Amino acid sequence: MDRRKFIQQSTAAASLTAIGGLTFPSFTTKKKKHITILHTNDTHSHLEPFDASHYKYANKGGVARRATLVENIRKENPNTLLFDAGDIFQGTPYFNYFGGELEFKLMSMLKYDLATLGNHDFDNSIDGFYKQLPNAKFNFVSANYDFKNTILDTHVKPYQIFIKDGIKIGVFGLGIKLEGLVQPKLYKETNYLDPIEISQDMSRILKEDEKCDLVICLSHLGYHYNNNPNMISDLNLAKATKYIDLIIGGHTHTFLPKPTLVKNSIDKNMLVNQVGCYGINVGRVDFYFDKENNTVSQGNTILV
């Protein structure tokens, strides 16, 4: 039995079945591990590719193509996770006519692992979102939307932990301030909490308490606001926190040519990425792991 797998099971349940593995597993496990993270943001109901006559995105995008792309990568590395950073809804009549049903169904077929909520995901009100949840075979996380007094209470957790090849990956979600962006009658009693404070808590919980090897934030805060540089954004969040390895962003529809390398609050490198909108791109980040005593240098190599 694989050593890490055994730990995973012990953590999950510490069940009696785990005893089967108690013949001490050998230490000859492979030393390198490889986790692939794939991500989208602001797909905005763009289920089909853009028309060939489109002025800007001719022939680009399309969920059926995204499905092939994702499947091929999963074949190449089964330890792949697929995330979305929000604004799944709104943008084509598919949303206006079917309320997001097809968006969630297709994302489930692509085996999305997790998503967070964008402001447009409230466009049919929090009830409209709730109504479509049975079509989503993946979870939503948000750590700074307090849904306690809403229908989404208990349906959206602050974070989720995945274990892939023995690597523990903690993922938490962050949403943008809804006031002024979404009508109050749509988001109802959703309480917005300060993203920085929440992220400091979340990353501590995931790193120190849950002992995650990798901490990822799905954020719909927006990449950066040139006109309002102090406004909370992914870049500002990255600088003000520690332990986060990757922020997967959305909202600002920012087409980053490559992820941005940012120094966090303890001067450690981490990544902020966002892949534009409408499913025109899929972001890919590959994390390679080594046993701690095997790493040559103190720092890690981030190739962007």
Place this chain on the structure above:
Amino acid sequence: MFTTFKNIVFLFCFSILLFSCKEDTYVVSKVTTKTLPVDATITSANSITKTIAPYKEKMIKEINTVLSYAPKDLTRTDGKLESSLGNLLADLTFKRANPIFKKQTGKNIDFSMFNFGGIRAGIPAGSVRNKNAFELMPFENILVVVELSGQKIAALIAYLIKSNTAHPISKNMELTITKNGYQLYINNKKFDSNKSYFVLTSDYLQSGGDNMTFFKNPIQRVSLEYKMRDAIVDYFKSVDTLRSRLDQRFKRN
């Protein structure tokens, strides 16, 4: 007895867990990144295309539902300071919104104003379908009424004159640019800068969109909770024929 046994098992597992963790800590040694374009070089997954198909068929049917008829092309560019489509849009939203506003507040809207850039597509002569409404107004903008001081109305007029563009305004307004300034009548009465006025617009413009800063910080703001597109669709459904013309509501003498 069983509990004790279970506890021992737990303890055993836990100690192994601790031991293992200490030995087996993995750290990130290398990170690589890539942005993958989704384009025609990638084969579409059949299962996805098949799942979309029935929805697509239904959507196309819905979106092609005929709502009204346009005897001629309605565009935003057939006049200088006004347009057939701008006039139609400003008048129809006023027509749909005023009863709602009156019911809520007991007052009448004085006029409506939107932005030229917000007219996203023209309506070609012939059958007017659901999709024309979507193309004309793809955004989820909501109609709001703001009470503006005479001073802010003057700023609104200055904006209209300065931009020299056919921003949609409703027929309640008659604005003439003159040699020395302008003449303004609102509902056939001369503009009174000591009076306040109720103006219908979208939540987007009210929040300062398209630099319409005069809409910000109004005396009061009433959201009609009525989407602009819904107002358009409702109006299209209510008339057999869309009629609109240039009537010199905004002109230069």
